[in-house]
Amino acid sequence: MAGQSGAGLDVYNEKRxxxxxxxxxxxKARKxxxxxxxxxxxxxxxxxDLRLELDGVLKSWAVTKGPSLVAGEKRLAVHVEDHPLxxxxxEGTIPKGNYxxxxxxxxxxxxxTPVGGDYAAGKLEFDLKGQKLSGRWHLVRMRGKRGExxxxxxxxxxxxxxxxxxxASDIxxxxxxxxxxxRTVEEVAQGAADKPKPAKPKARRSRPRDEAAPAPRAKKTPMPGFVEPALATLKPAPPTGAKWLHEVKFDGYRLQARLERQEVKLLTRSGLDWTDRFGAEVTDALRALPADTFVIDxxxxxxxxxxxxxxxxxxxDLSxxxxxxxxxxxxxxxYLNGYDLREAPLIERKGLLExxxxxxxxxxxxxSHFGESGSMVLRHACRLSLEGIISKEADGPYRPGxxxxxIKSKCSARQEFVVAGYVPSTTGDNLIGSLVLGVNDGGALVHxxxxxxxFSRKIAGELRGRLDDMRIGRSPFAGKLTADEARGVRYVRPELVAEVEFRAWTADGILRHASFRGLxxxxxxAEVVRESGPANGQPRPQKRRVTLTHPDRVYWPDEGIxxxxxxxxxxxVWPRIAPFITGRPLALLRCPGGIDxxxxxxxxxxxxxxxxxARVKDPQNKTGEPLVAITDLDGLMGLVxxxxxxxxxxxxxxxDWERPDTITMDLDPGEGVSWNAVIAAAQEVRQRLADAGLGAFVKTSGGKGLHVVAPLVPKADWPAVKAFAKTLAGAMAADSPDAYVATIAKSKRKGRILIDYLxxxxxxxxVAAFSPRARPGAAVSMPVGWEELDQFGPVHFTVKxxxxxxxxxARDPWEDFxxxxxxxxxxxQRRKG
Structure with a gap:
């Protein structure tokens, strides 16, 4: 509101x-x-709401569409009342009925940091250093219209x-x-009855100690040698209580960074020196940190x-x-600048580290870390397809081992296994088809x-060359393998360790649905043991009865699928995909040699x-070739x-061939169309369907766009449904010709979204919900909730x-489809009202 910034915080207080x-x-703050x-x-x-601290208050602007990282893109920012620091x-929920x-x-x-301009004159140029936004920005006041x-x-x-x-993708x-x-804003809204718990502060608590020491219980000592790393214990659920901090579990190499006499070393968790493996960029950045000595985990x-x-x-990348x-x-x-910090509380160590x-x-x-409930943090991590979280005692010392x-909590089963053998590929010479795995149990190697x-083709070749040099003449497993387990296996010295993601254990302790992640x-x-094992009450896997020939044939080379x-x-995904593909005529994109x-x-x-x-006859083409369909999981495996x-x-x-039970509006963006514009188009289709009395659900297409899908009670015939879809698409194109087109011609689609009704x-x-796409990345057409659309890019969801x-x-967004x-x-409707 014009002029409100000059009223200090009076307007803010009056509204609340x-x-x-x-x-x-x-x-108003003094500092x-x-x-x-x-x-x-x-x-x-x-x-x-953008808020900049100035003159003891937060100068505030409501940015209606949020900030954009695209240079020169203008976002409306409405000046509102000053807010207190x-x-x-x-963070929380403002109750209904309140401003x-x-x-x-x-x-x-x-x-x-201000760079130029003047707030009072209506022009600010400044640098931001945030956790998401950074670099140079401009705030420019527009000339007001009469009466505004x-x-x-x-x-x-x-x-x-x-x-x-x-x-580029939208931040x-x-x-x-x-x-x-x-948390997302939706998660805050859902937990409105709970008072938000702030994250643990990084500020160090005051307690008696040597004033020169950087933290409580820090000791002045020479720099230690290699510090054996602290390791997390796997638990099925994160711990509860305010004493725990929760961090994202990273998916990389655990390293100990050491700086002494301007020399940086990177040591693995077993103490191997891997400094030269990662190039100079990371070591140079570590050397540039403002310290004389440190040991960082x-x-x-x-x-x-x-x-x-x-x-x-x-x-x-390493390969x-x-x-x-x-x-x-x-x-x-x-360790930092002559002080051993291992006995200091974690929250103190993290404050110094930040x-x-x-x-x-x-x-x-x-x-960074989160002080919210561990279950909420884990749930959020899993929804974003992260590996999991690590929970740590905020007051705890650093303890090796x-x-x-x-405590670590994972989104899916994943651990290291010993490579004990391999089966050669059936699709190419000098490649591996699969790895044979084991774990140590009481000094014995168990299959x-x-x-x-x-495995990408390159990795499969590199592994074959390496394992051929490690071959041995007999099985390294303590127990005898069955005939099926031993068929085609070439045994190797059990020295390499593979990280593998898998969905579950079978009742007899065998991995199910395993995928190689790397060595x-x-x-x-010798340190590899079973982290978790068969559990009673696990859902039984869908039984596959179709034999796959050449199961190691690579369909997506870069992803190794x-x-x-x-x-x-x-x-x-069978229980989810089945309703959309069974009992229907199908068109298939077949790629016998993979996507390339x-x-x-x-x-x-x-x-x-x-x-x-299954073979099905089109009633309108009784003399033609039958079409294809499936009725069960075996049929889907036949398609694979x-x-x-x-x-x-x-x-x-x-x-019911002649009466469709689904309408699909395909939103296909042309060159230069942002993801936000596609979302806006989907919302408009949703509203137009609602105006016609129809429910609307949305899914990613697995490509650049979105599909808005409406379930029908099958009463109208194909011509009526197609006419409805064509009219809807034409109405959108007529109402917003700069944003939408309803014709296929690519020459008309630059900067616009095709509303494909055909x-x-x-x-x-x-393309079916949950079906993969035969494109690099192995993206999937994913049903999502309408509230999720601004949280993911168009190809975020993949087979992996x-x-x-x-x-x-917690809830299937399409369960009411x-x-x-x-x-x-x-x-x-042909025109907007």
């Missing part, structure tokens, strides 16, 4: 009833600083190294969570996608000699099964087709055996991470 809201009272905060606020309309830590009612999270925070009561500004990202290109979608607690990772660490990508993506996350500090590393997102980064002070997916050369084979891996994926080989669409039966795939990488069902069933004609298809997401979901079906009774 502090007997009802937990927001802090407005008091000057340069903090900034951005709070995501789900009020009547979702927006982001204490508001910068506020600004809704959930609030601390989306980003840090410091800002609000003061409009523009927030603009400067063109610098922190800016992103137009087609708002990448990082929806609070930097304070890790951390993890070196490669981040992919929206900032998540990926051990397979780290392995690939290729690539080091431009290496990042070292520091999570503990054992001061040392800083908040800049460089090659060395501080691993595996103890009770550090736990095989892993046959997760762990930082851990001796084989025919066996695709079969495992489909068995895992020959590909063709298959609608009709073919010679040699697997017996579990036939190299069907994509599954595209009709919108009607074989029980999926709704007889014999036309759309989808099972973890499904296991972490069929109950929401209604008959099509009205025509789509």
């Amino acid at each position: 009833d502090f007997s009802q809201t937990a927001e802090p009272r407005g008091r 000057a600083g340069r903090s900034f905060v951005i709070q995501k606020h789900a009020a009547t309309r979702l927006h982001y 204490d508001y910068g830590t506020f 600004g009612a809704g959930a609030v999270i601390v989306w980003d925070r840090g410091t800002w 009561t609000r003061e409009n500004w523009l927030l603009i990202k400067a063109d610098d190294d922190d800016a992103r290109p137009d087609d 708002l979608s990448e990082r929806p969570e609070s930097v304070k607690t890790g 951390g993890e070196l990772v490669v981040e992919t996608g929206a900032g998540w660490s990926d051990f397979s990508a780290l392995q690939a 290729e000699g690539r080091n431009d993506r290496f990042v070292f996350y520091a999570f503990d500090l054992m 001061d040392l590393v800083g908040s800049d997102p460089g090659r060395v980064r501080f691993s 595996r103890g009770k002070g550090w 736990v099964g095989r892993v046959g997916t997760g 762990r050369e930082d851990k001796p084979a 084989t025919k066996e891996g695709l079969a495992d994926y489909h068995a895992e 080989g020959q590909r063709f669409f298959q609608k009709h039966v073919w010679r040699g087709m697997n017996k579990h795939i 055996q036939s190299a069907a990488l994509e599954i595209h069902p009709w919108g009607s069933t074989v029980a 999926r709704n004609g007889r014999g036309m298809t759309a 991470n989808t099972p973890n997401r499904l296991a972490a979901l 069929r109950p929401a079906a209604h008959p099509l009774t009205v025509k789509a």
Whole structure:
């Protein structure tokens, strides 16, 4: 509101009833600083509140669409009343009936530095150093219109190294969570009855100690030799209580960083010197930290996608000699500038470490923590397809070895195994097809099964060459293998350690649905034991009865996903995908040589087709070749055996060919269209369907766009459904010709979204929910909740991470899909009202 900033905090206080809201009272601070905060606020309309500390208050702007990292992109920022500095830590729910009612999270925070301009003159140029935003920014006041009561500004990202290109992913979608607690604004809203618990402060508590010591119980000593690392104990659930801090579990190499006499060393958890393996960038960044000596515990990772660490990508980069993506996350500090800190409380050590590393997102980064409930932090990590979390006692010392002070909780079963043999590939010479694995138990090596997916062709070749040099003439396992277990195995010295992700153990202790993640050369084979085992009450796996020939054939080369891996994926998601693909005519994208080989669409039966795939006759084409369908999991496995990488069902069933039970509107963005624009288009389709009395559900397409899907009570015929979809698409294109087109011609689609209604004609298809796409990355067409759309990019969900997401979901966003079906009774609107 115009002029409100001059009223100090009076306006802020007048608008709030502090007997009802937990927001802090407005008091001007005496101490000057340069903090900034951005709070995501789900009020009547979702927006982001930018607040800059100036003159003892937080100058505030409501940024309606949130900040953009695209240089030059203007975002409206409405100037609102000043807020007190204490508001910068506020996170929670403002009760209904109060000003600004809704959930609030601390989306980003840090410091800002003025560079030019003048606030009073309506122009600010400044640098941000936050956990999500950084670099140069501009705030410019717009010239007000006559009679306008609000003061409009523009927030603009400067063109610098922190800016992103137009087609880059959106930071708002990448990082929806609070930097304070890790919660999303939706999670805060759902827990409105619970008073938010702030994260543990990094501030060091005052207690009697040597004034020169950096922390309580710190000791002045010479720098120690290699410090045996603290290890976490695996538990099925994170611990509870305020005494615990929770950190993201990284997916990389655990390393001890040591600085002494300006020399940096990186040691593995067993003390091996791996300094030269990672290039100079990380060691140079460590050397540049403001310290004379230190011993830091951390993890070196490669981040992919929206900032998540990926051990397979780290392995690939090391194999290729690539080091431009290496990042070292520091999570503990054992020694600093002549003081041994191992007896100091963890919260003190982390405070010193954060001061040392800083908040800049460089090659060395501080691993922050959350003081919220461990179960909530784990749930959030799993929904984002992370590996899990580590919970640590806030007051605990640093203790070498595996103890009770550090607890790890995982989103999926994953651990290291001893490589005891291999089976040669059936698809190429000098490649491995699978690894034979074991664990140590009381001095004996026990067989736990095989892993046959997760290898790229290059990794399969490198492993074959290495293992051939390690071959031995007899089994290293203590017990005798069965004939099936021993078939084709070539045994090797049990010296290498493989990290493997798997879904569960069978009742007899064999891995199920295992996927190779990489070799762990930082851990001796002798230390590998079973971390968890068969559990009573586990859900029984879907039984596969179809024999796969060449199960090690690689379908997605870069991801190392084989025919066996695709079969495992489909068995895992069978209860979810079945309603969308059984009992329907199907079109299949078959890729016998994988995504880089020959590909063709298959609608009709073919010679040699697997017996579990059904033949169905089109009643309108009785003399033509039968079409294909499936009725059960065996049929789906038959499709996998036939190299069907994509599954595209009709919108009607074989029980009712002529009356569709589904409408699918495909939103296909042209060049230069942002993900936010696609989301907005989906929301508009949703509203138009609602206006017609239809429910609307949304899924990613597995490509660049979204599918909005409406379930129907099958009463209308194909011509009526297609006409409805065509009218809806045409209305959107007519109402917003700069944003949408309804014609296929690519020449008209640049900067616009195609509203593709042609999926709704007889014999036309759309990719099924949960079906993979035959494209690099192995993305999946994923059903999502409408509230999730700004949290993920278009190809976030993949064959690899989808099972973890499904296991972490508290509620299936499409569970009401069929109950929401209604008959099509009205025509789509041609114009907006």
